[in-house]
Amino acid sequence: MKPPSEEHDLIRWIDGEMNETEIATFEERLKQDPVLAKEARQMRELSTSLRTHLPAEMRVPHADYFNTQIEVRITQMALDEARAKQASPGLGAMFQWLRQPWFALAGTAALAVLGFFLLNPATGDASESMIISSYTPNTHVQARTYHDSAADATVLILDGLDAVPAERKVSGINIQRSEVEPELASTTMFDSHGTPVLMISRDALGNPMITPRG
Amino acid sequence: MPASASTDPGEVSDLDLVKRSQAGDTRAFDVLVTRYRGRIYAMTYHLIQNETEAWDLAQEAFIKAWRALPTFKHDAGFYTWLYRIAHNVSYDWLRKKKIQGDGEFDDERTEHRVAVGAEATPKGDLAPDAAMTNAELGQRIQQAIAKLSPEHRQVIVLREVEGLAYEEIAALIPCSLGTVMSRLFYARKKLQEQLHDVYETSI
Secondary structure, eight states: OOOHHHHHHHHHHHTTOSOHHHHHHHHHHHHHOHHHHHHHHHHHHHHHHHHHHSOSSOOOTTHHHHHHHHHHHHHHHHHHHHHHHHTSTTTGGGOOBOSOOBOOOOGGGOOOOEEEEEOOTTTOOGGGOEEEEEEOSSTTOEEEEEEETTTTEEEEEEETOOOOOTTOOOOBOOOOEEEEETTTTEEEEEOTTSOEEEEEEEOTTSOEEEEEOO | OOOOOOOOTTSOOHHHHHHHHHTTOHHHHHHHHHHHHHHHHHHHHHHHOOHHHHHHHHHHHHHHHHHHGGGOOSSSOHHHHHHHHHHHHHHHHHHHHHHHOOSOOOGGGGTTTSOTTSOOOOOOOOOOOTTOOHHHHHHHHHHHHHTSOHHHHHHHIIIIITOOOHHHHHHHTTOOHHHHHHHHHHHHHHHHHHTHHHHHHHO
């Protein structure tokens, strides 16, 4: 075994971390030591191969679902914080879940939207309700929302969705709360009676799966 | 440290998106996730060598980043900061797996036994394959990396994939510069052993 300094010299030579004097000295040594020279060349070639075959950026499997799951978990954290604040008098009234996350299927458009609406906690003003999480398999569809005080309802607008025939029924589900089960990577949503109505999870291939409950 | 992704002139800057995220704008954070998920996933994948676990850990890194956003001071680039979080999440996972002990990561036993200039080629029976395709070589490299210990895998990814300087690797791990160079040496030596048929025939 040779001293660590010799290992370090080899590594620094491969990585181009030597100055010109050090390079000249080390390469002179390589000329005198064919075994070391062979190893140095092989190791440098290995290093080149690693840089070629280990990309710094990769395609993320199910990338849309990757983002959506993050949003769901962030939403859950917001919910947890909201619950904690509700425990203190006065603040609780500022947080309310507005009407409903929507679950809609629109025929060939194959659109599914899950939205979580939350009042702006800073103001408690219903007109500032916002979507804090949504999922649209059709990426051309953008979901946005506003609160219509006259109707006392949150209006969901889906930009980019093909026209939906008037006869098509679109249903909504009134969600009061949700629970995340990290081990199952699933989120269960409950209605005002505490009955589970919807579960979001992944199938064996990691694809998003929305299952009606109850 | 790793640089931010290059942005188009019309693209919203990281700084703007981070400020909006810090104000609670999840849409802005979603843009950051989309911008960096490929790089963060690549890093976790190279470290973990398992698609599903790497996917989960990359996600975990973004969640931790969201939670830590109020403490982000803008004195480092967002990606550098995010990268540190992802690295720590992945490396903690690797260490836990190592502690659980399942026969993996056994390459430390060769450390300090292999000298510079020593014959790195075990007398194995793998036939040299000069015609190995690029894809095959890539697969062999991934397999070889999967056999490295967490410490060796870590320095290889930080140096060869992320291109960090020795000083940056030492600060991130953290450890001394000498340790970084020694680990790089033995990690490469181990990979050379695993891939000896490739490099024996190529020179």
